[in-house]
Amino acid sequence: MENQLISTVVHDRLPDNYVRPETQRPRLDEVVPDADIPVVDLANPDRAAVVAQIGEACRTHGFFQVLNHGVPVELMVAMLAVAYDFFRLPAEEKAKLYSDDPAKKIRLSTSFNVRKETVHNWRDYLRLHCYPLEKYVSDWPANPPSFREIVSTYCREVRDLGFRLYGAISESLGLEEEYMKKVLGEQEQHMAVNFYPKCPAPELTYGLPAHTDPNALTILLMDQQVAGLQVLKEDRWIAVNPRPNALVINIGDQLQALSNGRYKSVWHRAVVNSDRPRMSVASFLCPCNDVVLGPAAKLINEDSPAVYRDYTYAEYYSKFWSRNLDQEHCLELFRA
Ligand code: OGA
Ligand code: NI
Numbered sequence: 001m002e003n004q005l006i007s008t009v010v011h012d013r014l015p016d017n018y019v020r021p022e023t024q025r026p027r028l029d030e031v032v033p034d035a036d037i038p039v040v041d042l043a044n045p046d047r048a049a050v051v052a053q054i055g056e057a058c059r060t061h062g063f064f065q066v067l068n069h070g071v072p073v074e075l076m077v078a079m080l081a082v083a084y085d086f087f088r089l090p091a092e093e094k095a096k097l098y099s100d101d102p103a104k105k106i107r108l109s110t111s112f113n114v115r116k117e118t119v120h121n122w123r124d125y126l127r128l129h130c131y132p133l134e135k136y137v138s139d140w141p142a143n144p145p146s147f148r149e150i151v152s153t154y155c156r157e158v159r160d161l162g163f164r165l166y167g168a169i170s171e172s173l174g175l176e177e178e179y180m181k182k183v184l185g186e187q188e189q190h191m192a193v194n195f196y197p198k199c200p201a202p203e204l205t206y207g208l209p210a211h212t213d214p215n216a217l218t219i220l221l222m223d224q225q226v227a228g229l230q231v232l233k234e235d236r237w238i239a240v241n242p243r244p245n246a247l248v249i250n251i252g253d254q255l256q257a258l259s260n261g262r263y264k265s266v267w268h269r270a271v272v273n274s275d276r277p278r279m280s281v282a283s284f285l286c287p288c289n290d291v292v293l294g295p296a297a298k299l300i301n302e303d304s305p306a307v308y309r310d311y312t313y314a315e316y317y318s319k320f321w322s323r324n325l326d327q328e329h330c331l332e333l334f335r336a
Contacts, residue, residue, distance in 0.1 A: 162217055210269045289314035
């Protein structure tokens with residue numbers, strides 16, 4: 001029900017169905033503050049160094065930030081601003097887009113999977129299919145009036161960046177530059193515009209609980225003023241500070257499979273705070289449904305047997321959405 005959206009009313013108390021049991025709370029005082037996640041400057045003319053840095057980051061963190069990534073900074077600012085404007089629209093306007101059906105390609109929703117979950121998350125989100133743009137843009141929100149133009153320009157730029165990163169990531173695994181592009185084929189692109197309102201009890205709940213991303217590669221545009229993303233590193237949660245003008249990149253489950261487990265699709269979560277609302281814009285590149293995925297042949301040998309079996313993305317994705325976010329790593333169900 002659209003009245004479940006949390007961005008339409010101000011809450012002075014956390015409703016009971018958002019409160020996690022004691023053992024599942026974020027324990028914010030144990031989080032490593034100001035953590036360093038690797039930073040890669042894509043303008044570095046030494047291509048081999050860039051490839052090596054990306055490879056190292058994918059192995060050790062599954063996450064990195066990119067600078068000089070080619071997505072214009074004004075566009076990033078405009079994207080975040082129009083996202084805020086969208087969530088400030090009147091409740092009646094937002095209600096038109098509300099759906100809790102994960103199969104819908106364009107929908108405004110809340111939490112994660114409200115139909116299945118028992119405890120909700122302190123997040124509203126707008127989910128959009130973005131590729132090919134011509135197919136979807138006319139179904140996107142018509143308000144704010146600049147939404148479609150800004151978001152489609154942003155989508156094109158981010159897609160281009162994603163494909164450049166595929167080249168570097170392929171090379172870093174010793175594969176030909178075009179490998180991922182070829183194997184993943186013409187890919188879908190989805191966007192989650194995540195809005196985390198101010199929360200009256202951030203210690204008791206999540207914006208998004210721990211999860212890994214089921215797609216291939218994620219490009220995250222974070223609010224430059226408010227932190228909230230945390231990444232699991234050696235059994236501790238580390239807080240990622242927004243770096244001016246950077247985009248955050250993470251390896252999704254499909255690249256972990258493709259790399260035969262060399263690169264990790266790492267657990268991450270979003271926490272909330274009581275001072276300020278926070279926005280993030282996640283762009284997901286993902287294979288089409290009928291694409292067959294599995295470890296690259298070149299990465300399988302006697303010392304490194306296939307860790308995962310082959311499967312289609314359709315099979316993977318339906319498994320992912322049939323579960324709760326914070327269960328075991330979904331890839332565990334696809335072991336060879
Ligand atoms: C996601 C995600 C993190 C954030 O949307 O998959 O991990 O900081 N978001 O919003
Ligand atoms: Ni995620």
